[in-house]
Amino acid sequence: MNTHLRFWLGAAALGLALVAGLRLLGNDYGYFAGYFVLQYVVLAGAWNILGGYAGYVNFGAAGFMAAGAYSAIVVRQWLGWDLIPGIFAAAFVAGLLGLGTGYLTLRLKGVYFSIATLCLAVVLQTLVVNWDYVGGSRGAYIIHARDIPPFNSYSEMLFIVMLALAIITTGIGRAVEMSRLGRGLQAIRDNERAAEAVGVPTLRLKLVATTLCGALMGVAGAPLPYYSGYLNPEAAFSLAYAVNAIAMPLIGGAGTWAGPVIGAVLLASLQQAATVTISSALNLWIVGWMLVIFVAVAPRGILGWFRRRA
Amino acid sequence: MRNISRRDFGRLTMASAVASAGTLAGAFPALAQGTNPIRIGMSMSLSGGLAGNGRAALAAQQIWASDVNAKGGLLGRPVQLVFYDDQTNGGQVPGIYTKLLDVDKVDLVTSPYATAMIAPAMPVVMQRQMCFVTILGAGVNTTFKYDRHFNMNVVGDNMKETFAKGFLDIAATLEPKPRSIAILAVDNDFAQRAAESARFLARQRNIRVVYDRSYPPSTVDFSPTMRAVQAARPDLIYIASYPPDSNGILRASSELRISAQMFGGGMVGPQLAAFQAQLGPILNNLVNWDIFSVEPTMNFPGVSEFLTKYREVAVKEQTDVLGNYIPPYAYAQMQIVEQAVKRVGKIDQAALAADMHSQVFDTIIGPVTFSASGEWAHERNLLVQFQGITDGDLERYKRPGAKVILYPANLKSGTPRAPYGTPA
Numbered sequence: 001m002n003t004h005l006r007f008w009l010g011a012a013a014l015g016l017a018l019v020a021g022l023r024l025l026g027n028d029y030g031y032f033a034g035y036f037v038l039q040y041v042v043l044a045g046a047w048n049i050l051g052g053y054a055g056y057v058n059f060g061a062a063g064f065m066a067a068g069a070y071s072a073i074v075v076r077q078w079l080g081w082d083l084i085p086g087i088f089a090a091a092f093v094a095g096l097l098g099l100g101t102g103y104l105t106l107r108l109k110g111v112y113f114s115i116a117t118l119c120l121a122v123v124l125q126t127l128v129v130n131w132d133y134v135g136g137s138r139g140a141y142i143i144h145a146r147d148i149p150p151f152n153s154y155s156e157m158l159f160i161v162m163l164a165l166a167i168i169t170t171g172i173g174r175a176v177e178m179s180r181l182g183r184g185l186q187a188i189r190d191n192e193r194a195a196e197a198v199g200v201p202t203l204r205l206k207l208v209a210t211t212l213c214g215a216l217m218g219v220a221g222a223p224l225p226y227y228s229g230y231l232n233p234e235a236a237f238s239l240a241y242a243v244n245a246i247a248m249p250l251i252g253g254a255g256t257w258a259g260p261v262i263g264a265v266l267l268a269s270l271q272q273a274a275t276v277t278i279s280s281a282l283n284l285w286i287v288g289w290m291l292v293i294f295v296a297v298a299p300r301g302i303l304g305w306f307r308r309r310a
Numbered sequence: 311m312r313n314i315s316r317r318d319f320g321r322l323t324m325a326s327a328v329a330s331a332g333t334l335a336g337a338f339p340a341l342a343q344g345t346n347p348i349r350i351g352m353s354m355s356l357s358g359g360l361a362g363n364g365r366a367a368l369a370a371q372q373i374w375a376s377d378v379n380a381k382g383g384l385l386g387r388p389v390q391l392v393f394y395d396d397q398t399n400g401g402q403v404p405g406i407y408t409k410l411l412d413v414d415k416v417d418l419v420t421s422p423y424a425t426a427m428i429a430p431a432m433p434v435v436m437q438r439q440m441c442f443v444t445i446l447g448a449g450v451n452t453t454f455k456y457d458r459h460f461n462m463n464v465v466g467d468n469m470k471e472t473f474a475k476g477f478l479d480i481a482a483t484l485e486p487k488p489r490s491i492a493i494l495a496v497d498n499d500f501a502q503r504a505a506e507s508a509r510f511l512a513r514q515r516n517i518r519v520v521y522d523r524s525y526p527p528s529t530v531d532f533s534p535t536m537r538a539v540q541a542a543r544p545d546l547i548y549i550a551s552y553p554p555d556s557n558g559i560l561r562a563s564s565e566l567r568i569s570a571q572m573f574g575g576g577m578v579g580p581q582l583a584a585f586q587a588q589l590g591p592i593l594n595n596l597v598n599w600d601i602f603s604v605e606p607t608m609n610f611p612g613v614s615e616f617l618t619k620y621r622e623v624a625v626k627e628q629t630d631v632l633g634n635y636i637p638p639y640a641y642a643q644m645q646i647v648e649q650a651v652k653r654v655g656k657i658d659q660a661a662l663a664a665d666m667h668s669q670v671f672d673t674i675i676g677p678v679t680f681s682a683s684g685e686w687a688h689e690r691n692l693l694v695q696f697q698g699i700t701d702g703d704l705e706r707y708k709r710p711g712a713k714v715i716l717y718p719a720n721l722k723s724g725t726p727r728a729p730y731g732t733p734a
Contacts, residue, residue: 027412032405126526129497137497137524141429141453146437154437155408228400230429232499234527235400275402276394276409 007174011167019160023152031159035227037268038162039220043241044248044260045169046216050209051246052254053182055189057114060101061217061245063121066236067094068218070128073140073225077133083161083226090222091215098214102207109192118242125237139232142225158227165223166261169216174257176212185209186255217245244268251294253303262302347390348383348657350375350647351416353406353431355423358398362553362582363423363636366629367445368393370637371420373619374644384651392416396427403430411438417657418647423636425450425499432456441650441662445643446636448500451684458663459684462643464601466689467681473507473576473599474548476693476717478515480597480726481546481572488545488571492521494535494559495576501550504576504599508548520544529555532562540568547730548575556580557588563731564592573730574598580696581635583704590702595730600694602638602675603713605723612674616641621708632707642673693717695726 022030043061050056058064071093072086079085097120105116129137144154151157176182184205187195196202225231244267252263267287274286298305352371355364371391379388392414396402403422410416411434419435421428421444428447432454435442441458444450449469451459465473481488491512495505502524512519521542525535536559539547547570551559556579563573574597579585581600586593602608604617620633620641630637647662649671654661671678679687694713699706706712714724 027408029405029409029413032408036401036405122528129526137502138499139426139429143453144433154433224401228404228430229433230400230426232400232426234426234498235430238399238401240399240401272405275397275406 004175008171011171015163015167018163019156022156022159028153028155031153031155032227033272035155035159035162035223036272037265038159038166039224040244040248040264040268041166041261042162042169042220043217043245044252044264045166045173045257046213046220047245048173048249048254048257048260049176049185049216050213052249052256052259053176053185053189054206054209056206056209057110057246058117058213059114059242059246060117060119060121062237062239062241063117063124064094064097064214064217065221065224065241066121066128066233067097067124067214068221069224069231069236070134070140071218072222073134073142073231076142077140083158083223086226087161087165087219087222090218094218094221095211095215097218099207099211101214102210121237121242125233128233128236135232137233139230139235140225141230144226144229158223161223165219169219170257170261172212172216173260176209177257181205181208189255247291249301251291251298251301253301256301256303259301259303266302347388348385348418348651349390349392349414349416350418350420350644351392351407351410351414352420353396353403353410353422353427354393355398355427356393356395358396360398360423360427362584362630364398365627366624366633367423367636367640369623369627369629370616370620370633370640371644373616373623374641374648378648384648385655385657396422398427400426400430403427404434407431407434411435411440418651418662420643420647421445421447424448432459435459439659441659441666443643443646443666445640448503456684457667457682458659460646460663460666460680461685462639462646462678464686464690464692466687467683467685468689469503470507470510472689473504473691474511475507476691477508477546477548477572477575477597477599478511478517480693480716481517482515483726484571484728488517490518490520490542490544491546491548492539492542492544492570493519493523493548493550493575494521494539495524495550496529496552496555497524497526498552500578501552501576504550505548508550508575512548517546525555527552527555530558532558533566535559536562536566536568540566545571547573549573550576551578553579553582553585557585560589560592560596567732569729569731571728571730572597572726574695583630583632583634583707586632586699586707587702587704591699593696594699595695595697595727597693597695597716597726597730600635600692600713601690602634603692603694603715603723604634604708605710605713605715605721607715607721607723608676610674610676611672613638616674617708632704634707634713638675642671642675642678645673646671646678690718690721692721695724697724697727 050058068090071090075081075086075089108116134140148157184200187200188202248263248267249260253259354368355361375389375391394406419440424446425448428444428450436456443460445462447461493505493508495501521539556577576599580598620637624631650662650665653665681687693716695716697714715721716726
């Protein structure tokens, strides 16, 4: 069987099993915890396209994610459209933002590019804080219906949407990795000048990667206001998103499609579990230590560690 | 990339499963402890930016729980607080409330501290029709219009027309009459509402607004901003700021020797012991919004006993050592739940809400009644003035006289002193 078809069928089966399992569990908390983990699968997968394959470290994940979240809010306030159109709008706006950022900053390399992406998040936050239409510093509220047939609950609907987005993002990451685009990006990561010399269209590939990365990060953010019912700039531009978007692929194994999934499931599950068990400042300490340990013991992530041992 | 072997995949699945186990483990119902306690659930900011106030609020609520349990519990059952740290991250809040209600099966819920954490809890709480007593939210229910929401905040229903009223009323008693005002506010919900009130009321009273600016929350150097305020030569300086900024603004003002007939307004920070210890005499003559002061006019039954208990645990819990800001309100928040449950005689969310709408609650911060929207029916914004502060000694804040109440008239405990700072 075609490997792509096998992947999509396997992912769909896993998704269905997850939904069925949570339905059996019979409480909404499973959906909320699942949503929390899956949003990071999308975010980490998006980061991996530019950061993992091309080696361009994007510190502005929170900015792109917030651009998606606020696009969904604008679409709702302006046109009255709901979540799904909001996701498409988020992909379009954040993708465009990614393209623009790429065009303006890809002459920068290494740490300079990273700082530029960090600055983008700051600029966007300032814009949102001063934009009253989306609530400005006061934040925006989204009042949603209590039940969305045919789903059992609103949280189940959000979970399924995020699950679909996570599968699509992982599939896109996998397709990129196995395509000429992915190989080109890996060539850029290894030696950009050499890649250019042998005919890799570096600028075009990098622009495709920044656009794709931005769009998927925006998609990760679009359901956020629907999830929390309220979004203010501090929450949307939270540093946690930027840090996790980098930490998760690094822990799982950057530059591979499965790495971000493993890292996100591992780290986000740990964070969620710590929130409802340890439930004190200690959970941040644990996450910090986990990062330190992985950087020291498995600098190429879990996948890299397994491969080295294999 | 080398393809993952089946053995690798097995190992990876195992690793992911170990991590997921923690989350799923939490999804099984927690066992009730002891003799079927009444479980009260809440999310609270125990780490992150709002942890200072969150930890102080939780300490007060735990004192309430031990007080109630010492008296035999509620409806003959012990009370038990079930709380989780939201890390000052609104994104954690919906999950936490779902866990509390669907997994832990708590009987009642109360809120974390402040708007940004309360609002994300609202959809979950509303979906399950729970009665929800919140603390220090600002206008959350304006959007949700939930009839089982009650907010412990002195600002009441109409912040725009009342929040800065005390500041301007006090200013009107000064000689010569102030004719100009500078307004500076941080870009966040509470401060923008406070600044809006000052702007609205100043214009209504023909006080010229000579400076009106906002600054981003990330600002760290306030010297240029305060120089600009100084250059406008206002008679009154109205600041609406949050803790880190309040510190920077007051220090910059001190270094620049800024003086005005009145300085202060809606600064959050000077209410806290850490600020009072650090800033010492810089606070002298500051006229600022507050919610509690240990003045004789606010010595409501039970409050001094509560503060004594709180100050004993505060050092151990590493929270605000004085407890003159959030803690009495957090204790009173739980007293409201307690009194409603006692009157209703059972855990019935609709009946509890009806009781809260109709009754007067006697609490350690005075009598409280709620309006139809769930805000305080009568606003009680305090304007206090720091007087006679010579150093950072916190002992003086345990006695009357250091934080004198100037407004409202029924709680007034002193007269205003002007100006703030040393006149040029």
